[in-house]
Amino acid sequence: MNLRLSCRPAAPVALLVGVWDPVLPEHLDLFRLLRDDATARGLHPIVATIDPNPGVFVHAPVVWQDYDDLASRLALQEGCGLGGSLLVEMGEADLQSDAAAFLGAVMAVLPLGELWLGRRQSFGSGPAGSLDAILAYADSRGVTVRRLAPSLARFTCRTVRQYLRAGRLRDAIELVRRPPARARPDSGSLPLPWAPGDYLAVPVDGPGGRPAGEPTCLTLSSRDGTPPSVPWPGRADWLAFLAGPADGPAESCEPSRAGARDGRSVHQPG
Incomplete structure (x- = not known):
């Protein structure tokens, strides 16, 4: 796993992590909410983008339908006026990673103060990458976790891939x-x-x-x-x-x- 940070945040970071393919209208709203809410509280808003989608390693790359390429995803984020971006470049071996390894790598490159977390989000497979593992690791490192409202985005993204396939x-x-x-x-x-x-x-x-x-x-x-x-x-x-x-x-x-x-x-x- 290789992490590339586009800025050097001095303030603690409020971080939102996802693949963002496709970037949906609700994602853009979420980016702007992160920008406004974090800035108002003295935090540095950053969106982390995982690339490629881990599904590429589960399915053959030639059949994984992506809607937005990496350049598009980063450009759309930049248009929301965020404080920077974190690119998380994944390899097949990283599928065996867990929440502690992922968040530890993130905290090695930026001062993480708050993690915005989706309702069904995980960082790795199995119990070690589960929501409970994320919450336990964040608590042990003094990182606040903000839970997001339920979303239908993952179902929308799945349907979009089906349309592209057809x-x-x-x-x-x-x-x-x-x-x-x-x-x-x-x-x-x-x-x-x-x-x-x-x-x-x-x-x-x-x-x-x-x-x-x-x-x-x-x-x-x-x-x-x-x-x-x-x-x-x-x-x-x-x-x-x-x-x-x-x-x-x-x-x-x-x-x-x-x-x-x-x-x-x-x-x-x-």
């Missing part, structure tokens, strides 16, 4: 309330673990941002058992994907271009 991008966007975006890869070819087929994409100025060019139709394909990928068009820094192969070829590849021409933000396709 190529039903418009249905996924309806749940997330903005299209998935990707940053331009150095290689010129973007791996996407989604259903192969035709996708409608448009250049944007960032995740959930404004269109910066004309929509285009891209074909996601796989060769010789390699993960599906799509060629990156032009020099745009970001692409937002608006429709997939199960949304119908006419909708996917012959869209109305009014939204791109008048400069509206891209929140919904069409």
